[in-house]
Amino acid sequence: MNLSSVFRSFKANSFIIYLGFVVFTIIVLTPVYWMTRSAFAVASDLYKTPLIYFPKPSLVNFNMLMQQVPLFQYVRNSLLFALATTTATLLVSFMAAYAFARIRFPGSGILMWVLVLSTALPDIGTIVPLYQILKNMHLLDTIAGITLILCSALAPFTVWALISFIKQIPYEIEEAAIIDGASLPRIFWHILLPVTLPGLVTMGLINFINAWNNLLYPLSFTTSNTSKTLSVAITEIYNSYSPYGKPWELIMTVGVAMTIPIVVLVMFSQRAIIRGLVSGAIK
Amino acid sequence: MEKVYTSAEVGTKNGARQSWLARWMPSRTNQRRYLLFLLLICPAFILRIVTAAYPIFQTIQLSFTNTDLINGTNKFVGLRNYQSILTDYGVRGALSFTTILVVASTALDLILGMLIALLLNAAFRGRGFARTINLIPWAVPTIVAGYVFRWLLDDQFGLLTTWVYQLIGIHLVVFISEFSARLVTVLAYVWKDAPFIAVIFLAGLQGVPVDLYDAAKVDGANAWHRFWSVTVPLIMPLSITMGLFRLLWSLGSFDLVYGLTQGGPGVSTSVLALQVFRTGIMFFKFGMASAISVVLLIFVAVIGLIGLWLFRRSEVSY
Numbered sequence: 001m002n003l004s005s006v007f008r009s010f011k012a013n014s015f016i017i018y019l020g021f022v023v024f025t026i027i028v029l030t031p032v033y034w035m036t037r038s039a040f041a042v043a044s045d046l047y048k049t050p051l052i053y054f055p056k057p058s059l060v061n062f063n064m065l066m067q068q069v070p071l072f073q074y075v076r077n078s079l080l081f082a083l084a085t086t087t088a089t090l091l092v093s094f095m096a097a098y099a100f101a102r103i104r105f106p107g108s109g110i111l112m113w114v115l116v117l118s119t120a121l122p123d124i125g126t127i128v129p130l131y132q133i134l135k136n137m138h139l140l141d142t143i144a145g146i147t148l149i150l151c152s153a154l155a156p157f158t159v160w161a162l163i164s165f166i167k168q169i170p171y172e173i174e175e176a177a178i179i180d181g182a183s184l185p186r187i188f189w190h191i192l193l194p195v196t197l198p199g200l201v202t203m204g205l206i207n208f209i210n211a212w213n214n215l216l217y218p219l220s221f222t223t224s225n226t227s228k229t230l231s232v233a234i235t236e237i238y239n240s241y242s243p244y245g246k247p248w249e250l251i252m253t254v255g256v257a258m259t260i261p262i263v264v265l266v267m268f269s270q271r272a273i274i275r276g277l278v279s280g281a282i283k
Numbered sequence: 284m285e286k287v288y289t290s291a292e293v294g295t296k297n298g299a300r301q302s303w304l305a306r307w308m309p310s311r312t313n314q315r316r317y318l319l320f321l322l323l324i325c326p327a328f329i330l331r332i333v334t335a336a337y338p339i340f341q342t343i344q345l346s347f348t349n350t351d352l353i354n355g356t357n358k359f360v361g362l363r364n365y366q367s368i369l370t371d372y373g374v375r376g377a378l379s380f381t382t383i384l385v386v387a388s389t390a391l392d393l394i395l396g397m398l399i400a401l402l403l404n405a406a407f408r409g410r411g412f413a414r415t416i417n418l419i420p421w422a423v424p425t426i427v428a429g430y431v432f433r434w435l436l437d438d439q440f441g442l443l444t445t446w447v448y449q450l451i452g453i454h455l456v457v458f459i460s461e462f463s464a465r466l467v468t469v470l471a472y473v474w475k476d477a478p479f480i481a482v483i484f485l486a487g488l489q490g491v492p493v494d495l496y497d498a499a500k501v502d503g504a505n506a507w508h509r510f511w512s513v514t515v516p517l518i519m520p521l522s523i524t525m526g527l528f529r530l531l532w533s534l535g536s537f538d539l540v541y542g543l544t545q546g547g548p549g550v551s552t553s554v555l556a557l558q559v560f561r562t563g564i565m566f567f568k569f570g571m572a573s574a575i576s577v578v579l580l581i582f583v584a585v586i587g588l589i590g591l592w593l594f595r596r597s598e599v600s601y
Contacts, residue, residue, distance in 0.1 A: 028478070030435070034442050035434075038434065046440060047440055050445075051440065096324045099319075115327065115328070119531075120528075121335055123535045126576075127563060129341035132341075133338065151330065219560075219564075231426050262422045266422040273418065
């Protein structure tokens, strides 16, 4: 098919492809290897030359970390932030996407473009007023506050992707239910939800990863242990040491704690995620 | 489009049982349908108005004041913030590196993204594996990627510095010189973003009709020719859109720089977003930070317009 046939006609094409594959794999995996190796090792093994490529495995860094910071609380905060953001974003976006995909309304195309293009505004451009807004709403330093802001930031892309998911579903199914006199919640739960579930799961995964990885809002708007996320924790550990004695074993340990769950999630759902990324980009 | 029933039709079709919703949804002229539409879109719009549209105007307004939470000032000062930006050491450094970063990382993202997409589209053993690991850089939190690269490039115990030393005998001290710090920052951005671009390109490649290649082959075009004259033009609009969105997203964030270099040495790898964060959130100079934000917004607008122009020019039909 298509490009593979282009490649087939190259002389020595398979050599080039395998060379590319090897280089690609090394470049992608080296940072991951280095982080994992540094997290599951005894600190003293990291600061030796020649380098020890496979130090004796150890969980001592996790113990050290838990003595220094409330690791579980940060994990809990990150999870809460990510789950709340995902749920809120899906809810808000699904409603809007449904309206744009199914209900005819004069000027709905323009409204949709206004919404989608608002993602082009850089998040950082509103950070100062947002600080004041959260302060006035008494949401500064709360998970609810950062959830609200990130939900708003993720909604346009989610709406955009969900519209294309909803449009792929034949309208006849809902139409029949409407004519049969089903109520709105019933239509939603029994008709719409099952058929749009793949799309919702996909966008849910993408939003979860985005929220879990988000640094800007927690870093700007949270200050106490009850609301700080893992992404903030890693910067604080780094910043609290002098430039010449960074505790790389601890920094990499937080890195692993943040990365492994996400990478596992991605490995198991790569098809769904790719579908979501692409559906937002194309069309 | 689906057939639209009037409420009368629905009523007769279904006998006595006719829900309130039936009267809403399908009728053509009904105000209630409009009401439902507005109800459904209003949470999203309220969110965007409160946390994006309104704050943007506030940012612009604040940029003409000397609002400062530490000094307690908040007076209108006209263009004074903008004047001080022009001479501010940090902002000038950030402005120059932001420009370099935007140009260099976008170009490399697109080129390498295309190469990765071609690789992922080729038929070979291990393709499934390659496609799976391709998502890793996208999934790794950006701040973590920043720290990992910093540690990889540690001058004493870093893996990459060691490899470079073993290969060419040069002892790298990356984060001391402006040039190497900038180079490394650009490359780390590309590591993070190129695989994502590749995902999009791959979808684009899979959408190119096969018969176009066959036609080109019949005309005697070789593989390279076919790539340039069939594939590239067809996926050009997609590349521009992607490049553009990538750009706008990376302009608004500073995660990678925050982890990797903290903007250093000096301010040589600082970006405008980091400068806004430092001035506004760390030092509470809201007026000044807002003025830097406005510069960033102008930057974004210019890039957006260039992108739109390129997009218009590159559209082809087949």
